[in-house]
Amino acid sequence: MWTSAPDTVDSQRPKILRVYNIYRVVLGFFLTLLTSSALRDGLIDLRNADLYESLSWIYLIVNVLIALLLHQGKKDIHLFVLAAVDIFLLSMLFYAAGGAASGLGNLLIIPVASGNILLHGRIGLLLAALASMALIYLTFFLSLSDPALNQNYLQVGVLGCIYFAVALFVQRLSRRLRHSESLAQQHAASLASLEKLNQVIIQRMRTGIMVLNNNHQVLLANEAAAQMLGKAVIRGMEVDRLAPELGQRLRQWQINPSIRGLPFRNHVGGVEIMASFKRLPEEDNESTLVFLDDNTVVAQQAQQLKLASLGRLTASIAHEIRNPLSAISHAAQLLAESPSFQDQDRRLTDIIQQHSRRMNRVIETVLELSRRRQSDPQLLDLTLWLAHFVRDYELANPSTDIIECEFEKEGILTRMDPNQLNQVLTNLCQNAFRYSGEPGSPRTIWLKLYEDRESGLPILEVIDHGPGIDDRNIPQVFEPFFTTESTGTGLGLYISRELCESNQARLEYRRLEPRGSCMRIVFAHPKRLV
Known part of the structure; x- marks a missing residue:
């Protein structure tokens, strides 16, 4: 039964066969040189010079044709026939040269070894058997005409044993080489797979x-x-x-x-x-x-720690300040209701009430910040969300306040907590309307939504054409308790920035020329980790 050799051997067959073909051509050339009596004197004593000359030329021509026509042996039957023909021709040259005394029997070791490299198993051993039987038969045939050659049987028998020993050794060595090559290929495949996996992980x-x-x-x-x-x-x-x-x-x-x-x-x-x-x-x-x-992730973690500390601080402030403040406000109210209270003193109680209410708003705002829940980012379609926000804002506020929206395209996505985004944008819109004109007069602000050309991040701009923020105050605009209004708390923009950063977004201020302000929210990428 003819079987194919493993892939590891198949990959080396063309190279081994090429070397084997070159060897046979070179060997044929040297064997033909021995046809000259001047060159073979002292080297070999031919028994039948005419037969040797014919066979040596046949051997050379056949091997040249095989080397030119048979470049690759892909089937075991082709390789077996090639090795068998080589053994047959070398055996005939062994006979023409006079048998074991000529030393040409040693030349059969190479085709036996080469055949066992290219083939394997019992097919390779068959070549050794053919070479041994050919020499034994030809020695027997020679001994019939010359009884003195009977002593060559021992030498021929030793050559036969050598053929089998070479076949077994080469097969064993080939199996080890095939096994080593197979392991190397498996390791190479594992390393290649591991390298691809590492590349995927890194990417x-x-x-x-x-x-x-x-x-x-x-x-x-x-x-x-x-x-x-x-x-x-x-x-x-x-x-x-x-x-x-x-x-x-x-x-x-x-x-x-x-x-x-x-x-x-x-x-x-x-x-x-x-x-x-x-x-x-x-x-x-x-x-x-x-x-x-x-660094946004690290900043977000630091922000959470800062808010947690602020929460503990504000809880203490609430207990220490809110009750005395309530008592002060209540005492001023009772004092104003006294019938003996003078009108010029009533103005003082109004100041006490006004500042008490302002302090109460500050405390409530800080408490709201400290109690704020963790952000719950969700995938938002900003185009749809912004349209709903504008509609709800205009329904809940005076009709004189108008919001103009500009969308670069539909389907701009981000990942953010919708409730916190609503709180941020409400605060920014209220600030923009406040600086756009007096309450009750027509006021307009603009919302512009687009994607950054370089980073691809969604950006929302809240624009007003009011007087803008003074250059000296821009570095402090997001600081807590900083305000330019006597009735403001100075926490609106600070809270808005904190809410943005807790959602891995950024809130920035830009001055517009010749006048106006732009509050710019740079949202996180929609594929960011939650």
């Missing part, structure tokens, strides 16, 4: 990863790094061209690795990035592994 990681060479050129970068930097990362790109701030922090780290760099933004509206570095020593040069982390 899916939320942490940005980059590898830079010693010239600060990008060798590798995952998808998260490109998203954070807001640019396509191309292999070979210099880091200063990709992110100048990152290049600056890399040079600072190389000078003093113990210094932790400050976070940075690579583009307007981008996330706040914290970079860390690690050297990767190699033989020729040193590469640098760069980790890019979204």
